[in-house]
Amino acid sequence: MPVAVVTGGSTGIGAAVVKTLAKRGYDVAFTYLKSEREAEAVAKEAESHGVRILYRRADATSWEEMRAFADEVRRVFGKVDALVANAGGLPQRRTLDESDLDYWKTLIDLNLTSAYIATKLFVPMMEKGVVVYVSSIAAYTGGGRGAFAYAAAKAGLLGLTRALAKELGPRGIRVVAVLPGLINTPFHEKAQTGDIDAWARNMVYMRRVGKPEEVAEVIAFLVSDGASYINGAFIDVNGGWYG
Incomplete structure (x- = not known):
């Protein structure tokens, strides 16, 4: 049975990815940081697919916490496919005027360094596989x-995608990035984006906000054999x- 690892899997796009991959027959290991109740609910629904x-709980920016999680994934599943x-x-x-160096480092670590840490820890568990980075419009x-x-930071993920696709491709490991636009997730409340429906009506060609499941379905395709090239x-x- 294929095995997938998802960082930040308790809410939003991450939660949708966990449930979508479970529905498609993947064993899934995922992390959460603060949303324990939501993580429990996601796990329960995912497990219903057998x-x-x-x-x-693991801070995606912490090498120590993610290494402990990776060690457990190795013990339980023995491999990673996605x-x-x-x-x-x-x-x-x-x-820029309102920022300082600590702010910059926090955002870079959260959105870019976290991807490096996950890649560094889990790619060694792949014989062949797929890495998907969730970037952004x-x-x-x-x-x-x-x-x-x-x-x-999200642009940095695109550079990381191309560089590692070149480096890991000969080993049978594909690396791709998805760039969600306005998706209805808790992100926008935390980021104080404002009225995303109004944004969508004015800016998005389809005149609506996207659903996390619509991103998850794309990711599920990208990690499948159907996307092998x-x-x-x-x-x-x-x-x-x-x-």
């Missing part, structure tokens, strides 16, 4: 007000919105 689910590096966010908006557009550090690609999941 697969094994492992979930643990890694979805989804952990990230924009806990506070600040412009902000990588193209620069994001809204006060999102410059977030946008820089897709490597180093950036996949937009945004309903048509390019800034």
